[in-house]
Amino acid sequence: MIDLRSDTITKPTPGMLDAMMSAEVGDDVFDGDPTTSLLQNRLAEMFRMDKALFFPSGTMANQVALRIQTNPQDEVICHKHSHIYLYEGGGMAANSQLSPKLLEGDRGRITAETVDASINSDDIHYPKSSLVGIENTMNRGGGSIYSLEEIMKIRKVCDENGLNLHMDGARLFNALVETGENPDEYGPLFDTISICFSKGLGAPIGSVLLMKRELYPKALRVRKMMGGGMRQVGYLAAACLYALDHHIDRLKEDHRRARILGEALSKSQYVQNVLPVDTNIVIVELNGITPADYLETLAKKGVKAVAFGANAVRFVTHLDFGDNDLEIILTLLK
Numbered sequence: 479m480i481d482l483r484s485d486t487i488t489k490p491t492p493g494m495l496d497a498m499m500s501a502e503v504g505d506d507v508f509d510g511d512p513t514t515s516l517l518q519n520r521l522a523e524m525f526r527m528d529k530a531l532f533f534p535s536g537t538m539a540n541q542v543a544l545r546i547q548t549n550p551q552d553e554v555i556c557h558k559h560s561h562i563y564l565y566e567g568g569g570m571a572a573n574s575q576l577s578p579k580l581l582e583g584d585r586g587r588i589t590a591e592t593v594d595a596s597i598n599s600d601d602i603h604y605p606k607s608s609l610v611g612i613e614n615t616m617n618r619g620g621g622s623i624y625s626l627e628e629i630m631k632i633r634k635v636c637d638e639n640g641l642n643l644h645m646d647g648a649r650l651f652n653a654l655v656e657t658g659e660n661p662d663e664y665g666p667l668f669d670t671i672s673i674c675f676s677k678g679l680g681a682p683i684g685s686v687l688l689m690k691r692e693l694y695p696k697a698l699r700v701r702k703m704m705g706g707g708m709r710q711v712g713y714l715a716a717a718c719l720y721a722l723d724h725h726i727d728r729l730k731e732d733h734r735r736a737r738i739l740g741e742a743l744s745k746s747q748y749v750q751n752v753l754p755v756d757t758n759i760v761i762v763e764l765n766g767i768t769p770a771d772y773l774e775t776l777a778k779k780g781v782k783a784v785a786f787g788a789n790a791v792r793f794v795t796h797l798d799f800g801d802n803d804l805e806i807i808l809t810l811l812k
């Protein structure tokens with residue numbers, strides 16, 4: 479099977495496994511685990527942010543980010559397709575007693591203008607607008623990328639209105655390799671940024687939440703409460719350090735293959751439209767077939783993808799999908 483359901487399906491490479499097996503470890507809850515501290519410090523420096531904290535999942539990193547920057551009854555402003563709203567099991571309500579203000583926006587991206595217009599006035603009828611969440615790259619938008627210029631404008635609106643700004647950067651490195659921008663341009667624009675290592679970067683587990691210094695004590699406390707304080711976690715952090723050294727530049731390969739795949743899909747049967755392919759996600763809108771039937775037909779020919787809404791299917795390229803696999807799919811589509 480060629481599995482393009484997600485970039486989360488990859489398995490650690492032999493080099494990554496070696497790095498994990500030889501990691502120096504300690505009890506991270508008692509005294510800090512040395513390899514995890516190394517990863518946290520390296521990322522904080524890379525993004526020019528004060529502090530970083532390791533998490534077992536992107537969902538937990540996002541949920542802690544929401545919790546530490548809001549109070550119960552507050553409102554979070556985000557796109558209606560954002561992961562923090564759509565795919566985290568209602569966590570913002572359950573964990574932090576928040577409600578969302580859901581915005582429209584081109585391929586999952588909100589703008590400074592729509593954020594500005596959505597901030598509630600100081601009136602006891604309304605929830606207090608306290609946090610803006612953006613996602614980069616944007617999964618439901620087909621891996622779309624925010625421009626740094628727009629992010630700066632959103633930051634300005636947040637500053638003018640006393641709001642914090644969070645980035646769900648599960649696939650932020652996909653955006654960075656594509657635009658050529660430097661991580662240190664991003665950190666100063668946000669209060670918190672979450673980054674996943676278990677997606678395009680190929681680690682089995684691991685996310686990091688970057689944050690401003692004043693948020694750190696609360697983040698440590700809430701992570702512990704949610705069960706995210708882990709012990710000899712350096713075995714996992716070592717995989718993430720390995721990914722930082724070996725798997726960032728190669729994301730361009732995933733993007734190249736995704737573009738070729740998107741092009742081929744656009745000429746293939748049942749495909750009405752392919753969303754622009756900016757990174758490693760290809761979303762096709764179907765015509766004359768349901769996603770379930772399309773996926774079944776693909777599966778019979780050895781390819782897996784996932785349904786993405788009522789009329790669409792998503793393919794994601796990744797570390798375990800090479801040129802040979804791409805050739806097989808191209809032949810099959812012809």
Ligand SMILES: Cc1ncc(COP(=O)(O)O)c(C=O)c1O
Nearest residue numbers: 535536537538561613617646648
């Ligand atoms: C944009 C985005 N944010 C957050 C997550 C959550 O990551 P995890 O599956 O590690 O909880 C995902 C997972 O697919 C994602 O695509």
